[in-house]
Amino acid sequence: MRAEDVVKQVVCAPPKLKLPGPHHHCPGCHYGIILRLLCEVIEELGIEGQAIGITGGGCSARWVAYLDVDMAGGIHGPGVAIATAIKRIYPETIVFTIQGDGELGAIGLGSFMAALLRGEKLTTIYLNNACYGTTGGQMAPTTLLGMRTTTTPQGRDPRTTGFPFHGAELAASMRGTAYSGRVSVHTPANRQRAKKALRAAFQRQIEGVGYTLVEFLSPCPPNWQLSPSDCLTFIEEKMIAEYPLGEFKNVAQIDY
């Protein structure tokens, strides 16, 4: 075996739907991995011609320039409302939103709840890093109890700031939801499970069943003030303890 062949086997090519050029995510952030999984799943399902993605504010806003499908966004909060209009106007398209925990659990909670109540046939890629990453790591609805952030300098106290927001469980509790699961990409095995979950969610949208959501746990090294490798431990020990991984709902049919 020649050396070049070894390289070809070990390093795989970037996904076709990832537009050329670097992304802007910080070292140790998992958004790049999640972006890759998203590209792969859309490509493998053969839906790139029908796919339309809506990004939120914050770190995933610029995914409009990373994915080679129709994209819009950069707006903090109302992603599912925007996506709803597109899906209602073009029911044959596959519409997904990429939104952070501040969006689904705080500023866009109303839009999120309303879309769940209506059972919109969308896919939400929900990125949970337990803080507002872009703005400097302030407390988010998902910040762990006791966790220090720039707006909870003494650590999050549930008596004044409430308890962590569980988006995937909330989605699973709604009648109009077809798929809801929580995944992480901090180990290779979890990455495989995450991709399977994302695929299952898109599949349910393709089948026209109902609302679909995949919550991704992801670290924010600069704001967590941990090294990329310590972030992996933090996810394993702290994040998953609060936010258990798994599939909370997956149904082929919703009775109307």
Place this chain on the structure above:
Amino acid sequence: MSQFQVAVAGVGGQGALLFGRLLAEAGRSRYEHVSYFPHYATIMRGGQSECTVIISHQEISSPITFELQAVIIMHPQFVEQYQNRVQPGGRLFLDSSVVPHKITREDIEVFYIPATKSAIELGDDRVANLVLLGAYLEATKAVPLELVEKALEGRLRGGRGEALLPLNKEALRQGARLITNYGGWKDDQRRNSY
């Protein structure tokens, strides 16, 4: 006349707006220009409810005007304000069964119409508005009564209210008769007593 203007004031549920809407619908086949302005509070029942109708051969500059040729008062709460909205020489119609007032203005013609009492005698107090409309049409000749009947048919035919059509038409005609045989305030007092 080239233009007729009327304001109808009642409380929600009395049918002041239907009076106006029917007149506007009937008026459109005789006049090139019609405006109907329903003005009511955001309360489904019992709130103040007023409308202004103008039917005209000329373009209608404003659909609202303070002084009008005719005013219909269906409830005592409007007497004080709305009697001032009749132009000198104009006409004021009161449902004398529910409005006990005697109007003192001498520069207008006042018709005391026992509309609610007539409606009850016809079988349903809710057609008092149509008794008043019949009276208004007979007194002013703004449009022929038949056109209003046609407008009513257009609304009620084929719907839940179809069975009420004869009653509604009779109310209109009763209103017209009250004008034909109109005997003034004293006569009305006698008619309204039970």
Place this chain on the structure above:
Amino acid sequence: MTGEKILCEGNEAVGRGAIYAGCKYFFGYPITPQNEIAEFMARELPQIGGVYVQPEGEGAVAYMLFGGALTGQRVMTATSSPGFSLMQEAISHLAAVEAPAVIVEVMRLGPGAGTGGQQGQTDYRQVTKGGGHGAYRCLVIAPYSAQEIFDFVQLAFYLADKYRIVVIVLTDFILGRVAELIELRRLDFEPLPQKDWALKGKAQKEGRRSCHLSGLVWGGVTGYFSRQLDKYQEIVASETRYQTYKTEGAQLLLVAYGSMARVARDAVDRAQAQGMKVGLLRPITLWPFPKRAIREAGLAAGKVLVVEDSPGELVEDVEVAVGGQVPVHLLNILARHIPGPSGLIYPERVLQEVKALI
């Protein structure tokens, strides 16, 4: 093209005009006094293959308008003052990505919850100067009859598409409620370019990708604003609309828009019948504002009377237009008569003011 005449309320005329313009998608939320528009669309759109969506509030409505506008289809919403305030954020985003949409604002009266069932023109400044952030413009059209509402809604869709801009059709309680005879006619406009920027999936566009990011992360700040300024300049040059009424030889110029222009017009008729030389200039577009026409007519008359059902907002633009060269008087919301649930400014009151000034 001429068509059937029907007796139609202003609010219903909005819906009919939109459907004539090819709008099949409406996003709405109940608020008085625009409910008849949403109800009309909810009833009619499904019959023509369209969609009515009612989300959790006007904020979401406006974001649905954003998503809908980006599909390239003609989309509309209608609201009233508090709802319009809730929409400002999304309107700013619509402006940022230059998405065309039509918003009908049926004004109610006053700040806060205002007065659902009352007449007012108290949103002039918000509508014409932009309630959202970022120095954008919306084109604002102010019809004054049911026929104009029907026609101008069609015009609004055309202008929205032509300039990729949000067009606001501004009416109020009176105009929304007044029923008048309207001729159902389809207005013909110049052909428009293809919306090659629309989101519909690459498969519908020979593999071409569309991308819209609200914000100026890429592409440069000056590039964006210089494009906007060019566009705004063209709109000012080509789309400024107004109407004069009996202004020839007038010694007093009334300026009013929307329902108050009807009231002012009636006062002009009455004043002329009594031998007074009074005319009316009615801005039809509130932005672009007919600054030069008001200046010329105002200077020719020698004095101006602004009639508006507001403490005084339009009057500020009129004062700027005449540049202090002639006196500008104001008949405002305090000139209401009381009859009716809320009081209204009647032609008689305007005439009284005209007599005092002439």
